[in-house]
Amino acid sequence: MRxxxxxxTPALLLEHGILERNLERMRxxxxxxxxxxxPHVKTCKSIEVARLALAGQPGGITVSTLKxxxxxxxxxxxxxxxxxxxxxxxxxxxxxxRKRGIDVCVILxxxxxxxxxxxxxxxxxxxxxxxxxxxxxxxxxxxxxDGASLPELVRLLGESPRVELRGVMTHAGKSxxxxxxxxxxxxxxxxxxxxxxxxxxxxxxxxxATVISVGSTPTALAAETLEGVTEVxxxxxxxxxxxxxxxxxxxxxxxxxxxxVSVIGHQPDxxxxxxxxxxxxxxxxxxxxxxxxxxxxxxxCDAAGAPVPEDMIVISASQEHGIIARRDGGxxxxxxxxxxxxxxxxxxxxxxxxxxxxxYEVLANDGAVVATWPRINGW
Amino acid sequence: MRxxxxxxTPALLLEHGILERNLERMRxxxxxxxxxxxPHVKTCKSIEVARLALAGQPGGITVSTLKxxxxxxxxxxxxxxxxxxxxxxxxxxxxxxRKRGIDVCVILxxxxxxxxxxxxxxxxxxxxxxxxxxxxxxxxxxxxxDGASLPELVRLLGESPRVELRGVMTHAGKSxxxxxxxxxxxxxxxxxxxxxxxxxxxxxxxxxATVISVGSTPTALAAETLEGVTEVxxxxxxxxxxxxxxxxxxxxxxxxxxxxVSVIGHQPDxxxxxxxxxxxxxxxxxxxxxxxxxxxxxxxCDAAGAPVPEDMIVISASQEHGIIARRDGGxxxxxxxxxxxxxxxxxxxxxxxxxxxxxYEVLANDGAVVATWPRINGW
Numbered sequence: 115m116r117x118x119x120x121x122x123t124p125a126l127l128l129e130h131g132i133l134e135r136n137l138e139r140m141r142x143x144x145x146x147x148x149x150x151x152x153p154h155v156k157t158c159k160s161i162e163v164a165r166l167a168l169a170g171q172p173g174g175i176t177v178s179t180l181k182x183x184x185x186x187x188x189x190x191x192x193x194x195x196x197x198x199x200x201x202x203x204x205x206x207x208x209x210x211x212r213k214r215g216i217d218v219c220v221i222l223x224x225x226x227x228x229x230x231x232x233x234x235x236x237x238x239x240x241x242x243x244x245x246x247x248x249x250x251x252x253x254x255x256x257x258x259x260d261g262a263s264l265p266e267l268v269r270l271l272g273e274s275p276r277v278e279l280r281g282v283m284t285h286a287g288k289s290x291x292x293x294x295x296x297x298x299x300x301x302x303x304x305x306x307x308x309x310x311x312x313x314x315x316x317x318x319x320x321x322x323a324t325v326i327s328v329g330s331t332p333t334a335l336a337a338e339t340l341e342g343v344t345e346v347x348x349x350x351x352x353x354x355x356x357x358x359x360x361x362x363x364x365x366x367x368x369x370x371x372x373x374x375v376s377v378i379g380h381q382p383d384x385x386x387x388x389x390x391x392x393x394x395x396x397x398x399x400x401x402x403x404x405x406x407x408x409x410x411x412x413x414x415c416d417a418a419g420a421p422v423p424e425d426m427i428v429i430s431a432s433q434e435h436g437i438i439a440r441r442d443g444g445x446x447x448x449x450x451x452x453x454x455x456x457x458x459x460x461x462x463x464x465x466x467x468x469x470x471x472x473x474y475e476v477l478a479n480d481g482a483v484v485a486t487w488p489r490i491n492g493w
Numbered sequence: 494m495r496x497x498x499x500x501x502t503p504a505l506l507l508e509h510g511i512l513e514r515n516l517e518r519m520r521x522x523x524x525x526x527x528x529x530x531x532p533h534v535k536t537c538k539s540i541e542v543a544r545l546a547l548a549g550q551p552g553g554i555t556v557s558t559l560k561x562x563x564x565x566x567x568x569x570x571x572x573x574x575x576x577x578x579x580x581x582x583x584x585x586x587x588x589x590x591r592k593r594g595i596d597v598c599v600i601l602x603x604x605x606x607x608x609x610x611x612x613x614x615x616x617x618x619x620x621x622x623x624x625x626x627x628x629x630x631x632x633x634x635x636x637x638x639d640g641a642s643l644p645e646l647v648r649l650l651g652e653s654p655r656v657e658l659r660g661v662m663t664h665a666g667k668s669x670x671x672x673x674x675x676x677x678x679x680x681x682x683x684x685x686x687x688x689x690x691x692x693x694x695x696x697x698x699x700x701x702a703t704v705i706s707v708g709s710t711p712t713a714l715a716a717e718t719l720e721g722v723t724e725v726x727x728x729x730x731x732x733x734x735x736x737x738x739x740x741x742x743x744x745x746x747x748x749x750x751x752x753x754v755s756v757i758g759h760q761p762d763x764x765x766x767x768x769x770x771x772x773x774x775x776x777x778x779x780x781x782x783x784x785x786x787x788x789x790x791x792x793x794c795d796a797a798g799a800p801v802p803e804d805m806i807v808i809s810a811s812q813e814h815g816i817i818a819r820r821d822g823g824x825x826x827x828x829x830x831x832x833x834x835x836x837x838x839x840x841x842x843x844x845x846x847x848x849x850x851x852x853y854e855v856l857a858n859d860g861a862v863v864a865t866w867p868r869i870n871g872w
Contacts, residue, residue: 119582122582122583122586122872123580123582123872124872125872156812156813178773178812178813179813198757198769198813198814199757199758199767199769199814200757201502201755201756201757201769201832201833202755202832202833203498203501203502203755203833204501207501222757222758223758224758224759224832226831226832226833227757227758227832230832230833249760252763254767254809254811254814254816255757255758255760255767255814287811376580376581376582377580378577378578378579378580378601378606378634379578379601379602379603379606379634380603381628381634384631388578388633388634390577390578390580393778393845394557394848395872397777398776398777398778398779398845399772399777400777400779430633432633432666433535433557433844434535434557434558434577435577435578435633435634437633452605453580453581453603453605453606453609454580454581454582454605454609465812466772466777469773469849470848470870471871472870472871491849491851491870492850492851493501493502493503493504493774
């Protein structure tokens with residue numbers, strides 16, 4: 115039996131049991147709401163994780179890069195939504211995948227991108243399936259569900275023989291700013307209502323939507339109804355993280371991913387324990403900085419995954435050094451944290467932390483390292 | 494001729510001419526001070542860049558991980574300082590490299606790590622060269638140059654037949670908080686004086702130091718004398734970044750590295766341009782947040798590398814989206830930034846941004862993409 119003592123530090127650990135429990139929770143929630151799940155694989159970037167997430171689901175995934183699309187297609191996934199506004203320079207890559215029989219659907223939110231897509235489709239002698247991106251929260255991309263430009267864009271796309279206009283999608287990224295169950299529920303409803311309104315305006319313009327897609331982990335888990343929605347995209351729910359725990363979507367016990375680090379020294383006068391887990395292993399993400407409970411660069415757990423009794427966080431990180439201290443600034447018995455001791459750090463943001471690693475060391479419930487699952491990065 | 498139009502976005506660009514100029518500047522500075530350069534390759538993680546940095550130098554490098562040591566050793570580097578306090582679990586990896594004839598020297602700052610190293614050396618039937626890490630600024634690891642524990646640690650290491658105690662090293666990480674030329678000069682002197690004091694106390698304890706090592710890009714460039722120092726470690730100087738520009742160590746014209754992105758949409762009412770360069774391509778590093786000039790997630794330049802006239806920064810980033818806006822919040826003519834336009838983003842922190850990429854697209858002075866240099870990540 116291989117154990118975590120043998121894998122070297124820093125390393126990315128994945129608790130198989132917690133992962134399965136998180137997947138089952140989302141499966142149950144969307145089953146109850148009667149909506150299909152299209153897992154967003156930008157968090158895991160691993161075919162092994164995606165296969166578990168796809169169990170009992172229709173089989174389609176969401177990606178954030180062409181490289182993810184190519185990787186998952188190479189591993190047998192044939193239904194892919196590329197959910198970042200398509201850049202004209204990426205159309206050839208999408209067309210290449212489509213020629214291989216992979217159903218890649220793209221998104222866009224403006225007439226210039228639509229014109230570039232139509233011109234690209236003509237040049238590449240293909241047809242692109244498209245969803246129009248809707249903005250429900252003013253956070254990022256998308257067009258207003260009630261604005262004048264939506265029907266214009268619907269007609270521009272719908273009337274082109276180079277486009278298969280499938281519907282609308284949105285992402286309520288602002289759900290990450292929610293702090294209460296009521297705010298989360300209201301945000302989920304805003305996401306649902308916005309995209310359903312956009313779909314009804316598509317129909318009114320003569321082009322009914324067959325895909326009506328929403329997605330974010332907080333709204334997916336908080337939604338009380340998803341009436342009118344055909345699919346939900348979510349990715350972080352697989353692993354969870356401290357940001358999700360801070361929002362109230364999960365507890366720290368539900369975080370499947372952690373970074374294994376070794377103690378390399380101490381600064382007893384300052385109450386610091388120094389480890390080999392710096393920002394290169396943890397990421398620079400400080401997503402909990404604006405939450406009620408700022409977790410620094412991560413929450414410190416023992417080698418078995420339970421938070422240490424002193425309530426310690428990574429207060430500072432350089433490239434390959436992490437500095438651990440009590441949250442309250444109090445003193446720590448350094449003898450309890452000897453040089454060489456293994457600790458686990460729960461991450462602020464699963465997507466960002468996982469991206470710093472080439473794979474997952476998968477742990478069974480008994481602590482055995484039962485597999486190493488590679489993941490991809492890059493574009 | 495390959496151009497940046499053909500490489501896809503996001504991508505990491507490296508201006509060969511600026512890189513060479515930055516290398517020459519450090520070479521001239523240390524030549525003037527009469528001290529050897531031991532480049533820190535944790536920033537570049539590329540043998541091609543390291544070879545340029547080593548030209549005219551003694552040939553030794555500094556690394557931050559065992560994987561870097563193994564990679565550079567595989568490419569012919571034979572003199573390596575592993576400048577992160579050694580974890581007991583990594584001694585076998587160091588011993589393996591040493592058995593292949595690579596001179597890997599480790600560092601530590603405490604008796605427990607020293608005892609583990611001596612025990613490991615006995616078990617592995619080897620001898621480890623060691624530098625003692627000195628703390629000159631209270632920022633991270635190291636022991637005080639004037640404290641009682643230094644001579645004790647010197648004797649513990651010096652008297653062991655399993656240790657070749659070579660000397661002392663320090664890193665004035667607090668130089669990143671300097672804001673004026675005088676502060677930088679004083680910090681460089683504090684770094685020098687601290688490590689020289691530690692070396693003299695080593696000698697007094699009966700173990701003269703042959704290596705007296707300092708290093709950080711700001712102090713290396715600001716030092717007026719390095720008397721008593723034998724070598725300087727620095728890495729960021731190769732590329733420079735917005736943090737260095739904010740400290741006053743370089744200008745934005747001296748930043749050799751940038752991230753190429755494509756415009757994918759707009760939010761005209763909010764003055765936003767949306768690109769495909771999110772935090773996955775830029776990193777989550779916000780190193781300029783506490784500086785006088787907060788650069789957001791990066792400074793926006795045109796495709797040729799000159800800052801755009803509207804003075805725009807990346808004000809927000811999600812995984813694969815960057816939001817660009819004027820620093821002053823003013824309006825932008827969106828027609829000047831059409832969908833598909835290429836832009837370059839100068840990074841806050843070269844080490845963090847480069848780590849998000851698998852390699853560098855190397856640009857000649859005429860803008861041609863003349864090479865792709867791979868880089869490594871992980872441990």
